Amino acid sequence: MEDGTSAPPGHSGVTTPRGDLFNPACPTRQLLDRIGTKWVAMIVKTLAESGELRYAELKRRTPGISAKMLAQTLRGLENDHLVVRRVEPTVPPAVSYSLTPLGQSLDQPLAALRDWAETHMPEINRAARP
């Protein structure tokens, strides 16, 4: 998987210069798929509004999500440095999640997308097709 796109001259070009969405080898694609899901949209919004929430509370505020998906999604967001996990060493343990500054910056474009979806939903109103 050589990234022969536009490696900066004189720079050890292992890193991708910038996001080239159209380069199949570019992780930007996968990133987009990761942050484009409904779960991410919901969780980021919830955290953006509430600041910090515990696992159970987050689950309660995300109707329909399974425990597995929540944990999995949170892990992904953590790996991408969009969310920070804070553990309180009590018994039983209490774990809280909140957005990093980067995560907060993501909320803006995501909000635009959410808003678009909510706004234009009526006129799209896909008539359920099998």
Add this chain to the structure above:
Amino acid sequence: MEDGTSAPPGHSGVTTPRGDLFNPACPTRQLLDRIGTKWVAMIVKTLAESGELRYAELKRRTPGISAKMLAQTLRGLENDHLVVRRVEPTVPPAVSYSLTPLGQSLDQPLAALRDWAETHMPEINRAARP
């Protein structure tokens, strides 16, 4: 666009008022999942920039997509009234796709998301995890 933000009177209240992303029964969720994919992001961008393109050309400009996925994705966009399909009755037939005004309006929030992904890719740089 004066869809009432409330369910139609006299109708079984199954319908969702407006975008309530947090209502599991709301199609806004599914919509979000549909427009959040990388293929949609790429195709919408390409069409937004080029105006109208034929199937083969669109495929050429979307590296990595299969014929099936392209057709499928275009169908979805068509069903959502984001893309229009124009057929010229020649032999062999020529089919072109372009964005509807609604589709063009989607390009804006999507562009924000693409831009965010491309911009912050470097600092995320998820260290490949097996």
Add this chain to the structure above:
DNA sequence: CGGGATCCCCAATGATACTG
């Protein structure tokens, strides 16, 4: 309480072949 491990099933996706 938070979440890792496991099993299992269906839907999404790719590859190939065929048609209007």
Add this chain to the structure above:
DNA sequence: CAGTATCATTGGGGATCCCG
């Protein structure tokens, strides 16, 4: 050229059990 139909594969995601 622009798809559709069919088949095979996979892995996403729910349910369940268990552990720190």
